[in-house]
Amino acid sequence: MLKLLGSIIIISACGMAGLVKARTYTRRTGELRSIQSALQLLETEIAYAASPLAQALHSAAACGEKNVAGLFLRASQELLSMTGQTAGEAWDKALAVFYPQSSLNRSDLLILRNFGSTLGVSDREDQIKHLCLTQEQLRAEMEKAEAEAGSNVKIWNYFGFFGGIVTVLILL
Template structure:
């Protein structure tokens, strides 16, 4: 009876870990969608409202949740301080500081940092073009993720359950 309960506990806990890892895949896709939406709002603010970056960050921070709100407010505050950093340095510092735990993968974070480098030294039209290019890139990445997200989730759950069964077999 004790072996049975121990085996059941091992299999269920490993399956739980598989489910948790599967949720990470889904969370990563959702985080990518949020950043896609946010950069789209930034592009619209620049193109149609003609806002400056500080004003735009403050306005958009009211429309999004944490950690994106904190990222935008951090950008605004550091830009107002003018402590000798370039725009791209401020952008990268805030991405590293506020968006590390957002669920975005390393690839998405690196693309976001590259966007900041492109925005820092460009005129308004080039900034808008950089945002459009970034949105296309993220859109393609999201399409690719969407194609195999269900399969990736199932694989992680199955691997967790299989690992639990394998461990149980070795212990018995």
């Protein structure tokens, strides 16, 4: 009876570990899609509403999807804190809080950091060009992420449970 209970626990734990790993692949594509959407909203705020950057970031957070709204809201709050930091520094601080909780990888982070370094340092037309470039780079990363997710999600789902079964068989 204890062996059976232990076996079920091992298989369940390994299966859950596989499911968690598989979920990071699907979360990454969703987060990239949400960031792209929020950047599109930011572009609209800058181009057509001519909003100040802090307000545009806040609007992108308010209208954007919940999973990335914190990034844009935090950057807006950092800018409004009146501590004398640049928009790029505020964006980097927001990224430092957002990135560890996200499923983004280092290449995604690099794209977002590069975007932050150009944020608020030029005129409206140049900002729009940088936003479009960032969206294109994120679109390319999203395509890669979708391809990775398509092949790896099933593998990790099955690998977790089969790994648990193999572990149980070895221990018996």
